[in-house]
Amino acid sequence: MFARSPSPKVIPGFGLALGITLAYLSLVVLLPLAMIPLAAFRLAPERAWAVVSDPRTVHALALSFGTALLAAAVNAVLGTLLAWVLVRYDFPGRRLVDALIDLPFALPTAVAGISLAALYAPNGWLGRLLAPLGVTVAYTPLGIVVALVFVGLPFVVRTVEPVLEALDAEVEEAAATLGASWSRAFRRVVLPLIAPAVLAGFAMALARGVGEYGSVIFIAGNLPMVSEIAPLLIAIRLEEYNNGAAAVIALAMLAIAFALLLAINLLQAWNRRRIEA
Amino acid sequence: MKLARLGLAAVLVALSCAVARADTALLNVSYDPTREFYRDFNAAFAQAWKAESGETVQVRMSHGGSGRQSRSVIDGLEADVVTLALGYDIDAIADIRGALPADWQTRLPNESSPYTSTIVFLVRKGNPKAIRDWGDLAKPGIGVVTPNPKTSGGARWNFLAAWAWAEDAFGRDEAKVRAYMTALFKNVPVLDTGARGSTTTFVKRGIGDVLLAWENEAHLALRELGPDAFEIVAPSMSILAQPPVAVVDANVDKHGTRKAAQAYLDFLYAPEGQRLAARHYYRPIHPEHAAKDDVARFPELRLVTLKDRFGDWRATQKRFFDDGGIFDQIFATR
Amino acid sequence: MSLLSPRRAHAVAEAPAVRFLLLGLALAAVALFLLLPLGVVFAEAFARGWAAFAEGVADPDARAAIRLTLLVAAISVSVNLVFGVAAAWAVTKFDFPGKSVLVTLIDLPFSVSPVIAGLIYVLLFGAHGLIGPWLIAHGVEVIFAVPGIVLATMFVTLPFVARELIPTMEMLGRGDEEAARTLGASGWQIFFRVTLPNVKWAALYGVLLCNARAMGEFGAVSVVSGHLRGLTNTMPLHIEILYNEYNFVAAFAVASLLALMALVTLALKSGLEALGGK
Numbered sequence A: 001m002f003a004r005s006p007s008p009k010v011i012p013g014f015g016l017a018l019g020i021t022l023a024y025l026s027l028v029v030l031l032p033l034a035m036i037p038l039a040a041f042r043l044a045p046e047r048a049w050a051v052v053s054d055p056r057t058v059h060a061l062a063l064s065f066g067t068a069l070l071a072a073a074v075n076a077v078l079g080t081l082l083a084w085v086l087v088r089y090d091f092p093g094r095r096l097v098d099a100l101i102d103l104p105f106a107l108p109t110a111v112a113g114i115s116l117a118a119l120y121a122p123n124g125w126l127g128r129l130l131a132p133l134g135v136t137v138a139y140t141p142l143g144i145v146v147a148l149v150f151v152g153l154p155f156v157v158r159t160v161e162p163v164l165e166a167l168d169a170e171v172e173e174a175a176a177t178l179g180a181s182w183s184r185a186f187r188r189v190v191l192p193l194i195a196p197a198v199l200a201g202f203a204m205a206l207a208r209g210v211g212e213y214g215s216v217i218f219i220a221g222n223l224p225m226v227s228e229i230a231p232l233l234i235a236i237r238l239e240e241y242n243n244g245a246a247a248v249i250a251l252a253m254l255a256i257a258f259a260l261l262l263a264i265n266l267l268q269a270w271n272r273r274r275i276e277a
Numbered sequence B: 001m002k003l004a005r006l007g008l009a010a011v012l013v014a015l016s017c018a019v020a021r022a023d024t025a026l027l028n029v030s031y032d033p034t035r036e037f038y039r040d041f042n043a044a045f046a047q048a049w050k051a052e053s054g055e056t057v058q059v060r061m062s063h064g065g066s067g068r069q070s071r072s073v074i075d076g077l078e079a080d081v082v083t084l085a086l087g088y089d090i091d092a093i094a095d096i097r098g099a100l101p102a103d104w105q106t107r108l109p110n111e112s113s114p115y116t117s118t119i120v121f122l123v124r125k126g127n128p129k130a131i132r133d134w135g136d137l138a139k140p141g142i143g144v145v146t147p148n149p150k151t152s153g154g155a156r157w158n159f160l161a162a163w164a165w166a167e168d169a170f171g172r173d174e175a176k177v178r179a180y181m182t183a184l185f186k187n188v189p190v191l192d193t194g195a196r197g198s199t200t201t202f203v204k205r206g207i208g209d210v211l212l213a214w215e216n217e218a219h220l221a222l223r224e225l226g227p228d229a230f231e232i233v234a235p236s237m238s239i240l241a242q243p244p245v246a247v248v249d250a251n252v253d254k255h256g257t258r259k260a261a262q263a264y265l266d267f268l269y270a271p272e273g274q275r276l277a278a279r280h281y282y283r284p285i286h287p288e289h290a291a292k293d294d295v296a297r298f299p300e301l302r303l304v305t306l307k308d309r310f311g312d313w314r315a316t317q318k319r320f321f322d323d324g325g326i327f328d329q330i331f332a333t334r
Numbered sequence C: 001m002s003l004l005s006p007r008r009a010h011a012v013a014e015a016p017a018v019r020f021l022l023l024g025l026a027l028a029a030v031a032l033f034l035l036l037p038l039g040v041v042f043a044e045a046f047a048r049g050w051a052a053f054a055e056g057v058a059d060p061d062a063r064a065a066i067r068l069t070l071l072v073a074a075i076s077v078s079v080n081l082v083f084g085v086a087a088a089w090a091v092t093k094f095d096f097p098g099k100s101v102l103v104t105l106i107d108l109p110f111s112v113s114p115v116i117a118g119l120i121y122v123l124l125f126g127a128h129g130l131i132g133p134w135l136i137a138h139g140v141e142v143i144f145a146v147p148g149i150v151l152a153t154m155f156v157t158l159p160f161v162a163r164e165l166i167p168t169m170e171m172l173g174r175g176d177e178e179a180a181r182t183l184g185a186s187g188w189q190i191f192f193r194v195t196l197p198n199v200k201w202a203a204l205y206g207v208l209l210c211n212a213r214a215m216g217e218f219g220a221v222s223v224v225s226g227h228l229r230g231l232t233n234t235m236p237l238h239i240e241i242l243y244n245e246y247n248f249v250a251a252f253a254v255a256s257l258l259a260l261m262a263l264v265t266l267a268l269k270s271g272l273e274a275l276g277g278k
Helices: A014-041 A045-053 A055-088 A094-100 A109-120 A127-133 A141-166 A169-177 A182-211 A230-239 A243-276 B002-018 B032-053 B066-074 B087-097 B153-169 B174-186 B195-203 B215-225 B249-255 B258-269 B271-279 B292-296 B313-321 B326-332 C016-045 C049-058 C060-093 C099-111 C114-125 C132-137 C146-157 C159-172 C175-182 C187-216 C219-225 C235-244 C248-276
Strands: B024-030 B057-062 B081-083 B115-124 B210-214 B230-233 B237-241 B245-247 B302-304
Touching: A014 A243, A014 C060, A014 C099, A014 C114, A014 C146, A045 A055, A045 A243, A055 A094, A055 A141, A055 A182, A055 A230, A055 A243, A055 C016, A094 C016, A094 C248, A109 A127, A109 A141, A109 C016, A109 C235, A109 C248, A141 A182, A141 C016, A182 A243, A182 C099, A182 C114, A230 A243, A230 B066, A230 C114, A243 C099, A243 C114, B024 B032, B024 B066, B024 B258, B032 B057, B032 B195, B032 B215, B032 B258, B032 B271, B057 B258, B066 B081, B066 B087, B066 B153, B081 B087, B081 B258, B087 B313, B115 B153, B115 B195, B115 B215, B115 B271, B153 B174, B153 B195, B153 B210, B153 B237, B153 B313, B174 B326, B195 B210, B195 B215, B195 C235, B210 B215, B215 B230, B245 B258, B249 B258, B258 B271, B271 B292, B313 B326, C016 C248, C049 C060, C049 C248, C060 C099, C060 C146, C060 C159, C060 C187, C060 C235, C060 C248, C099 C146, C099 C159, C114 C132, C114 C146, C114 C219, C146 C187, C146 C219, C159 C187, C175 C187, C187 C248, C219 C235, C235 C248
Parallel strands: B024 B057, B024 B081, B237 B302
Antiparallel strands: B081 B245, B115 B210, B115 B230, B115 B237
């Protein structure tokens, strides 16, 4: 059905490329993922609803998405700042900092979790400094946000950097000749141009954060109704031999995540059309 | 593409099989705090088995939270023997997968538990919060560290020991027992998924004032992580924790390892096995085989048993730890 | 060039004070969120000196974990590179209905929790799974064996190469390829002579990220591994085991090895970017 698409194709390889893509995607992602609804729908609808509407499930889902949104928002600001500094300024060690940005991609999440817990525990390097201020990070929802900020840090930096790099100096000059101050020029000229990249990075950090497990369980405290994330609840339901409930929670997570991603992609498409117009 | 992937999978299977060179390979799927014990025990068994049968045996270990390990065996982990934290986790393998008969627990002496343990308190040196007994755990301002009873076997023993004490203390008035348990769980700042996670939280992270732990785990933590920083408190009473062992019939028949697997478990009851268990802080069922100094480390404690107080594990699991059970109710009102 | 001078002239430049403030904030964030966690890993690894570190790394089980990790990473990265190129080619060089759905599907593994990624393979290949009983009856082990670990890693790292290639190839457009076609070049010629030189840095970046994630994956692999020492333990799982055995020095020693590998990867990437003129 795809072969008869509207535009005539000049470039070859459509069949092969799409064939590989669809075959691999089906075998590795879609077919296995289909197991989730399959297992979930084996549950009677009222039991499935009971699982989803259980306050503990609702809290875990809200916590996972809430902390991921918060961390992605922090990363949107922090990432833009880092990208700005890396692209615009020359300072000793710039290349080193630039290379370090990718560290959260490379450091295994479990290692990150262990070292963050060691840092922020009441007797850790940072926890010791924060404790007198009455701030506890480890074993609270705040700890989850810290872990997710770490995990998602590179996304926004890496999406915004190339856009800033390519930013046309003339655009800024034009703004300057019109007498705009720096902050005004930034808000009116630079920000709209980098917004799609920031949004794309935000979406990736959010998507990654929602499902994050390894780094979070070491620092979260894992208390039901307080600091228990949805992936952990899935693992717990599995260990209780409750496959159906695990699949239902997983399905709820997937549905919400998919809806969020689709919304962000649509927002991007709308933004692109708006700029082109 | 598909063919290439299948071929790749075949190569990988061949690779993973080629690693095991011994005549017989056994897989023992166990729970968290048995790591150090089985490391020594496996070496002793390999030696004894070589002398007896002339065969080289290699025992592979898998450790984790007891519930998770049971789950893995149900999902196809090829365990020849399971040595888990409590009977229910082996019941589940029998009930859900049918890999061993439902009456597996009658096949070996002492309800298939070659060693036992109990639940004690680990507190910070000098016991600054003066924690002596179960009643102290529910007082305001005390931080109690225990793993999650939903996923950890040790945590289920913790819960039942506290419950049994409260039943005695409040004349079996269930409303009062529940109020006590609720107050206790109000004091829990972290619920790790396994016993080892809780120990690390308490010892390394400095969270809480008291850790509810397996006796052997408490001794091990004391030795490994700081005899000068912690001390063990034995409460007025506790529960007899029976970690059972079993041969997984379906798997040993498939691997042809029944003889070795059976001998492996029998060796746990033999003098050498009993001696090693005591050395690793498990209470041997035949203390006469253990070193005197090792046995002297276990304080005299009044211990209630699961059978006398709560019945069998299937009923206990359903009443306390299944979805919507007493633990969930208590935690919801916390 | 003075400290903190702008890298190139900008008509709209912020005041020096603002510049210092922004730079200070950025560096503080890097120190707090990146350097400190990294520092803890190395500090703990060498807490008892070199000998303890070397002992942790030279252990046979540690070496088996390192070998397995490299094998798993090599397989999943090469498979995902082929997939990423094919997907980017299909998505950027052609128009077809359902394209944005396809792009969203490629991103999907990003937003699927690693726990779920493990769960689905257990539901599929486990003893009570859809095709697990049949496979087990025919002596093929997937779950709790190396193939399961490879599959779970492939799932988790699937989007990386495609994600890097698609925007780059989108930006480059189709003009060059169409011109080459008009001049009579074959499909493979177009790909190797025209497209690949333009996207090689993006592809490499994707490969490096994919590799890093493949070596470090924990959640998904943990669900399907079975944790058999020396057999199905990858490095992150081995770290967890050592950590649970109170062997903190060895745990952080293996962790530091992984962190070091990651640092080398990052350095390699920076070096190649400098050569390629980014």
